[in-house]
Amino acid sequence: AQTVTQSQPEMSVQEAETVTLSCTYDTSESDYYLFWYKQPPSRQMILVIRQEAYKQQNATENRFSVNFQKAAKSFSLKISDSQLGDAAMYFCALNTGTASKLTFGTGTRLQVTL
Amino acid sequence: SQTIHQWPATLVQPVGSPLSLECTVEGTSNPNLYWYRQAAGRGLQLLFYSVGIGQISSEVPQNLSASRPQDRQFILSSKKLLLSDSGFYLCAWSVLLRDEQFFGPGTRLTVL
Numbered sequence: 001a002q003t004v005t006q007s008q009p010e011m012s013v014q015e016a017e018t019v020t021l022s023c024t025y026d027t028s029e030s031d032y033y034l035f036w037y038k039q040p041p042s043r044q045m046i047l048v049i050r051q052e053a054y055k056q057q058n059a060t061e062n063r064f065s066v067n068f069q070k071a072a073k074s075f076s077l078k079i080s081d082s083q084l085g086d087a088a089m090y091f092c093a094l095n096t097g098t099a100s101k102l103t104f105g106t107g108t109r110l111q112v113t114l
Numbered sequence: 115s116q117t118i119h120q121w122p123a124t125l126v127q128p129v130g131s132p133l134s135l136e137c138t139v140e141g142t143s144n145p146n147l148y149w150y151r152q153a154a155g156r157g158l159q160l161l162f163y164s165v166g167i168g169q170i171s172s173e174v175p176q177n178l179s180a181s182r183p184q185d186r187q188f189i190l191s192s193k194k195l196l197l198s199d200s201g202f203y204l205c206a207w208s209v210l211l212r213d214e215q216f217f218g219p220g221t222r223l224t225v226l
Contacts, residue, residue: 106157
């Protein structure tokens with residue numbers, strides 16, 4: 001079975017500052033993908049960043065980057081230069097393919113303050 | 115570019131009434147299609163997925179069913195809605211089962 005754990009129900013960051021959202025996962029598969037999705041108040045799920053497990057290099061997308069620690073099964077998201085539009089629920093998700101589904105964490109609500 | 119549509123956006127239905135939610139994808143062929151449900155303040159739960167026309171896999175036993183009558187059309191149905199069917203329903207598609215999924219705008223269903 002696959003599990004994804006997000007231990008921070010809520011986080012707050014000041015505009016222009018940096019924040020890190022935590023995620024740990026568990027799977028017996030060696031080949032899998034990890035994702036961070038953003039869900040703004042509109043509730044549409046938006047892909048923020050993806051990481052292939054076989055790649056050692058951490059993925060980066062503009063202000064968003066991950067710290068992927070495969071041995072520790074940790075996959076944190078760093079948001080740099082936070083903007084008001086970053087305020088949303090952030091979900092960490094795991095896909096091993098054999099399960100044919102995304103397994104989501106419970107989410108972290110990020111607030112961005114002035 | 116690919117686009118995914120869902121309708122209706124909002125639906126209020128009485129208990130015991132039927133349900134039909136529709137999802138269509140444009141700009142791609144033979145996508146994998148998914149139906150998720152999100153309860154308030156929770157993560158997403160996969161309900162059904164489909165790898166091709168007429169091929170449906172159910173993840174959890176429930177009051178709902180899914181069908182895929184055309185390559186890029188995915189329908190979520192119920193013959194008789196329960197109060198517990200209330201939630202936010204999201205359709206998604208992917209190229210590969212193991213890769214990222216792209217989500218539609220969702221349907222908010224309230225069963226009274």
